Every structure is written in C-alpha cells, then in structure tokens.
Amino acid sequence: MKIIRTLIFVGLLAFPLFAQAEKTFPAIVENDIPGGRITRTNYYSGDALWGLIDGGADLYLEYGFDKLLLQEIEWRGIKFRIEFYRMNDVKSAFGIYSVSQYKCDRNDTLTKFICITSYQIQSALGRIYVSLSNDRGNNEAVNLSLQLFNNILSRTTETLFDIPDYFKKDSLKPFVNNLKFIKGKLGLQNGFPAWSDLFDQFQNFEIYVLPFEKGKEYAYISQIKFESENDLLRFKELIEKQGQEKVTKIIPLTSKNEIIFIETNIKEEDRK
Numbered sequence: 001m002k003i004i005r006t007l008i009f010v011g012l013l014a015f016p017l018f019a020q021a022e023k024t025f026p027a028i029v030e031n032d033i034p035g036g037r038i039t040r041t042n043y044y045s046g047d048a049l050w051g052l053i054d055g056g057a058d059l060y061l062e063y064g065f066d067k068l069l070l071q072e073i074e075w076r077g078i079k080f081r082i083e084f085y086r087m088n089d090v091k092s093a094f095g096i097y098s099v100s101q102y103k104c105d106r107n108d109t110l111t112k113f114i115c116i117t118s119y120q121i122q123s124a125l126g127r128i129y130v131s132l133s134n135d136r137g138n139n140e141a142v143n144l145s146l147q148l149f150n151n152i153l154s155r156t157t158e159t160l161f162d163i164p165d166y167f168k169k170d171s172l173k174p175f176v177n178n179l180k181f182i183k184g185k186l187g188l189q190n191g192f193p194a195w196s197d198l199f200d201q202f203q204n205f206e207i208y209v210l211p212f213e214k215g216k217e218y219a220y221i222s223q224i225k226f227e228s229e230n231d232l233l234r235f236k237e238l239i240e241k242q243g244q245e246k247v248t249k250i251i252p253l254t255s256k257n258e259i260i261f262i263e264t265n266i267k268e269e270d271r272k
Contacts, residue, residue: 024067024086025069025084025086025128026084026125026152026153026154026155026156026157027041027069027082027084027152027155028071028073028082028148028151028152032147032148032151033073033075033148035075035076036075036076037073037075038071038073039072039073039074040070040071040072041069041071042070043067043068043069044067044068044070045066045067045068047061049061049065049068052068052070058186059096059099059187059190060085060087060096062183062184062186062187063087063092063095063096063183063184063187064087064088064089064092065085065086065087065088065092066086066088066127067086068083068084069084069086070082070083070084071084073148075144076140078134078135078136078140078144079134079135080132080134080135080144080148081131081132081133081134082130082131082132082148082152083131083132084128084130085128085129085130085131086127086128087128089127090124090126090127090158090159090161091161091181092127093125093126093127093128093129093161094124094129094161094181095180095181095183095187095191096129097113097115097122097123097124098124098179098180099181099187099191099192100122100129100131101115102115103117104116104117104177105117107177110123110146110149110150110153111123111153111160112124112160112161113161116146118141119133119134119135119137120132120133120134121145121146123149124160124161125152125153125156125160126156126157126158126159126160126161127158128156128158130152132145132148132152163176163179163208164208164223166260167179167208167210167223172210172221175210175212176210178211178212179208179209179210180192180207180208180209180210180211181206181207181208182206182207182208182209183205183206183207184203184205185199185200188207192207192209194211194220195209195220198238201234201238202226202227202231202235203227204227205224205227206224207222207223207224207225208223209221209222210222216265217264217265217266218264218265218266219263219264219266220262220264221260221262222260222262222263223253223258223259223260223261224258224259224260224261225255225257225258226257226258227257228257229256229257231257232256232257232258232259235259236250239261246263246264246265247263247264247265247266248261248262248263249261249262250262
C-alpha cells in the first residue's frame, strides 16, 4: 500500500511537469485538425535523442540541444510528422535550420526563416527549429501543412534570430536566405563541406557563411569567430600559404578572435 501511495504521489508531481513542458512548445492541438487525430506525442531530451534519429543526434548536440517534442498526425488521409527541436539559444536553432534546409521551392513571407517544399516545411522560430513533413507531397498535403504551420506560428512567443549586421547590406539581401550558421566540425561537414579541410586543425569555431555560386564562379562571404586570437593568427598564416587560384580577403573586426573572410574565384577586374 505504501508503494502504491508513493507511485501516486510521484505521478501527481510528474503531471504538472509534463503540462508545463508542453506549454514551452507551440504544439498542435486537436482543435487544429477537425476530423483528424494526433497519433503520437513524445518528448526527448539529452542523449535520448539517439533513440529517435540515431547518427544524426551528434549534430544537434554539438549545436546545443535541449529538448524535442515529436508529434505524429493523421488528417484527411495524410500523415504528418512534426519535430520541435528546442535548442539552447536562437543562434543554435537558426544554425540547425540553415544546415538542414535544401532546395526550397519557396521562402514564404509567413515568417523570417522558412523553407517550403512539397514534402516538408522547415523554420527557425526563436530557440525552436521546426520540421513539419507529410507523406504525400501533393497540393492538398502542402496546403494542410501550411495550415498546421500557421497554427504553430500563432502560438510562438519566441524572439526570432537576428542576422549579423555585415549581412544586412543591400548588396547581400538577394542572397541572405542562403546564409548558414556553422558551429564546429559536424556543422561544417553538414552545412558547408567545401571548407572542411580548411578548418580541420581548429576547434570550437563559429562561422556565418553566405555562399554565392553561378556556373563556375563562386564567392563565399563569411564572419568567423575562433576559439582564441592565436587560432585566428594561425588561420591567417594558412590562407597566406594558399595558391593564387583563389582570391581571398580578410577584414578585421573589433573582437580580436573574429574576422570577415571572403573567398572567391572572381578576379577584382571581373566583378561588377
């Protein structure tokens, strides 16, 4: 009897914690899906993420993962899967979004950072990276996905990420949707593998990189924060030893371990 009372007491304590956790996510509720049903609701935290996405967990943990809410929904004969990854800060959530999005059909005006394809909507909503996928990819599935996302958006109270000032220039605005935030070597491998070898000898770096590619021409504009001033100096030495096939430029910033770095194969005389 004493054991049963203890279990009941623990259960009563756990229930408000569960309810409180749910409020921290802009989750879908039954009223959002008339005639549909939520078939799964699970929370994952810390290393438990391995049980859900196996090898992909390391990337989230490197950026700074806090908790995940997974919802699965059946609505009008279509299955939806919504993953809410709550990261440690807005920068990390934007980073995961930026290295996960690929070939967006459109970047809508619904919110600041969003990537829409037939099968998936991805977005960075403050500290939360949202992935909303469907199993059909037809017009109805896309429209219903947008309805679900609008409900998520209406419950979002997070402050959205603000990109660094350097990338707010008018000349860069047409390309800013391609901006990536790279944190650590796994982030680089997933988000911008072209520079994996360049940063092989460095640890705990952060990179904002805006890639522009047109045919054989390219320009990579970045803001890099190194772990130390010494790492920055070693990076400068490494760049100086590179061949002349690449045009590089380093612009110092106020911080002693942070720079603007530009790599391109477009000669100065060819630039418009």
